[in-house]
Amino acid sequence: MNKILVANRGEIAMRVMRTAREMGIKTVAVYSEADRNMPFVRYADEAVCIGPAPSSQSYLRADKIIEVAKELGADAIHPGYGFLSENASFSKAVSDAGLIFIGPSAHSIEVMGSKIGAKQAAKKFNVPMVPGTEEPLKDVNQAREIARSIGYPILVKASAGGGGKGMRVVNTDEEFDDQVRAARSEALSSFGNDDVFIEKYVGSPKHIEIQLMGDQHGNYVYLFERECSVQRRHQKLIEEAPSSCLTPDVRKAMGECAIAAARSCNYYGAGTVEFLVDENLNFYFLEMNTRLQVEHCVTEMITGIDLVKEQINVARGEKLSFTQEDLKIHGHAIELRVCAEDPLNNFLPDTGKLEMYQPPKGPGVRVDDGYEEGMDIPIFYDPMISKLIAYAGTRDEAIDRLCRAIDEYYIKGIKTTLQFGKWAVNVEAFRSGNFDTKFIEKYYKPEYLQGEGNEEEEIAALLSAFAWHQASSARQANTKSTSASGSGRSKWKLSRS
Ligand code: MV4
Numbered sequence: 001m002n003k004i005l006v007a008n009r010g011e012i013a014m015r016v017m018r019t020a021r022e023m024g025i026k027t028v029a030v031y032s033e034a035d036r037n038m039p040f041v042r043y044a045d046e047a048v049c050i051g052p053a054p055s056s057q058s059y060l061r062a063d064k065i066i067e068v069a070k071e072l073g074a075d076a077i078h079p080g081y082g083f084l085s086e087n088a089s090f091s092k093a094v095s096d097a098g099l100i101f102i103g104p105s106a107h108s109i110e111v112m113g114s115k116i117g118a119k120q121a122a123k124k125f126n127v128p129m130v131p132g133t134e135e136p137l138k139d140v141n142q143a144r145e146i147a148r149s150i151g152y153p154i155l156v157k158a159s160a161g162g163g164g165k166g167m168r169v170v171n172t173d174e175e176f177d178d179q180v181r182a183a184r185s186e187a188l189s190s191f192g193n194d195d196v197f198i199e200k201y202v203g204s205p206k207h208i209e210i211q212l213m214g215d216q217h218g219n220y221v222y223l224f225e226r227e228c229s230v231q232r233r234h235q236k237l238i239e240e241a242p243s244s245c246l247t248p249d250v251r252k253a254m255g256e257c258a259i260a261a262a263r264s265c266n267y268y269g270a271g272t273v274e275f276l277v278d279e280n281l282n283f284y285f286l287e288m289n290t291r292l293q294v295e296h297c298v299t300e301m302i303t304g305i306d307l308v309k310e311q312i313n314v315a316r317g318e319k320l321s322f323t324q325e326d327l328k329i330h331g332h333a334i335e336l337r338v339c340a341e342d343p344l345n346n347f348l349p350d351t352g353k354l355e356m357y358q359p360p361k362g363p364g365v366r367v368d369d370g371y372e373e374g375m376d377i378p379i380f381y382d383p384m385i386s387k388l389i390a391y392a393g394t395r396d397e398a399i400d401r402l403c404r405a406i407d408e409y410y411i412k413g414i415k416t417t418l419q420f421g422k423w424a425v426n427v428e429a430f431r432s433g434n435f436d437t438k439f440i441e442k443y444y445k446p447e448y449l450q451g452e453g454n455e456e457e458e459i460a461a462l463l464s465a466f467a468w469h470q471a472s473s474a475r476q477a478n479t480k481s482t483s484a485s486g487s488g489r490s491k492w493k494l495s496r497s
Helices: 010-022 039-043 062-071 088-096 106-113 115-124 140-150 173-191 248-263 296-303 307-315 395-407 418-425 439-443 455-485
Strands: 003-006 026-032 046-051 076-078 154-158 168-170 196-200 206-214 220-232 235-241 269-277 283-289 332-339 356-358 365-369 384-392 410-412
Touching: 003 010, 003 062, 010 026, 010 039, 010 307, 010 365, 010 384, 026 039, 026 062, 046 062, 062 076, 062 088, 076 307, 088 106, 106 115, 106 283, 115 196, 115 248, 115 283, 140 173, 140 196, 154 173, 168 173, 173 196, 206 248, 206 283, 206 307, 220 248, 220 296, 220 439, 235 296, 235 418, 248 269, 248 283, 269 307, 296 307, 296 332, 296 365, 296 384, 332 395, 332 418, 384 395, 395 418
Parallel strands: 003 026, 003 076, 026 046
Antiparallel strands: 154 168, 154 196, 206 220, 206 269, 220 235, 235 332, 269 283, 332 384, 356 410, 365 384
């Protein structure tokens, strides 16, 4: 494998290309017109513009991307995350074009892309499930009987769903028909598929996911867990490894279940199995993500494994370079997604120019970013501009280091989630590990961030007030002396300095 085309942009494109370079593999970037000046375009050995800014005309143009890969003699395509990374047709089209897709087979993507298909596959391998159905609901009366037997509250979920879309909580029998109808209609309009199923509603669960790697020779390892419970509208904001609540036994059991789920679809490559975990550490299979995830970095920090390198090695047919016994947890890593969003305005995306952009440095600080100072944040793509990862020996030290790094992350020109992150990791419930997926709903209020992070403005205001005070004192002294001597030059310019 001599040349990889990275079918992505921003920080993950930089991330993949850095590992490729370390492996002596050439890289090709594909970019949209809006990304012409992005660092990843300059970093690649070759770069080709594949279309206008909108993703549908650029980063989702499967045919164009494969055409460029063949024209430039790339051996493989790495999809990153998002865009085409979990598109089974793209995986197949890449293979059909005689190229290597650095990811799982189209079959694995298809099986795990359907929530019902994933549950059916995982159930055959005895992976714990939330009580519910593993078939699409056909007869609403029969479904209501099942709901009664499970016991309310229950959830109606879209099989083709993701990120909470098409999910409805049903608290009573009376609501059942309407909520099923609503879930079906949202699923049909959002995903073109109205298959829904039901599950017992697990109240206030933690979201804990297991990173796994499988090769094309049947070998599997789990690289422990990541806790991703601090989410907002199903968008993760803070992730950490390991979780603060798992015991070694539960960790091992979850890891083995994740591998079982992978085996159920003959998985190979990097994958993540998501679980719901209740307060008694009972865990339930949620879904399997058939891609490298945004938050893979915290796993890399505690295991010392370069997951992109392992993806490339597996894709070119190599066996995993380590066994389960080789893997140990060292220290603690915590990641904050630095997003161009305004936490004071419902986390709405913010746009603008990075007038100042100086990432933090120092021991145990990793910044995976894709922009530079002076660049405009384009409106066309995900608002995440970087991932700030702090690594230390213990969880408390990692949190303290993250706070220091946040204080030294100088960004001007856009609003970001930096101050939200600092607030969040200092909430007692977070520090103690006693939090779940309702953390933001339970603890966050925008007013907690009022006045945070604008020390410079405060200093400027104080200096201005001090200068005004000085000037007015001088004026008064002048007035006294003028009334005696008659010369009254204004000191106004001083008060405005
Ligand atoms: C659940 C659940 C409680 N009980 N399923 C949200 C999106 C999708 N990943 C599945 N989700 C959930 N499924 C049962 N049976 C609660 C959630 C959920 C959630 C899960 C993980 C992380 C954040 C979440 C936020 C809200 C709801």
